[in-house]
Amino acid sequence: MDLRLVECWSDFGESAVQERLSLARRVFFSFHHENDIWRANQIRNANVVAGTHLAGFFDHSEYEEANKTGKDDTRRMVLKHLKDTTVTVVLIGTETANRPWVKYEIAQSLAHKNGLLGIYIHHLKDSNKRPSSRGPKPVVPQGVEFPAYVWDKDLDRFRKAIEAAGKRADALRAAK
Secondary structure: OOHHHHHHHHHHOHHHHHHHHHHOOOEEEEOOHHHHHHHHHHHHOOOOOOOOOOOOOOOHHHHHHHHHHOHHHHHHHHHHHHOOOOEEEEEEOOOHHHOHHHHHHHHHHHHOOOEEEEEEOOOOOOOOOOOOOOOOOOOOOOOOOOOEEEOOOOHHHHHHHHHHHHHHHHHHHHHO
């Protein structure tokens, strides 16, 4: 159990924690793994979301293993991690918009009626301590809301943007 949840349990009681967890958004993160894993980990380590296993971050080795065994395994892995999410955050680096798996993840997110949010991460440093150049935002069908902003470490802004994307998903799902 996450230490923050234990502290919250003792301060507010089990029912308050259960209520907060029921309101939390499950988020899937899409990004160019090869180029941007280091940058994505900086977002993951910001602790905006309750536990990386709940947040749609999956281990890089899991992605590599699925890729080795074939496209069907990679598709299954993506669908497994998209399950029960309401928001997809696309971490946008230099080449993200052109990556086939990012396109697939966005298409599947839209099929699941997830709200989208883009975060530009090009200015964050990679493992060699170098930023990259800003890439284009991935293309989505006309009429799909896909706001994006440059990551600025403002966790409150990020939480609010995730919640706004979640409300868009709620509206899509209610419209059926």
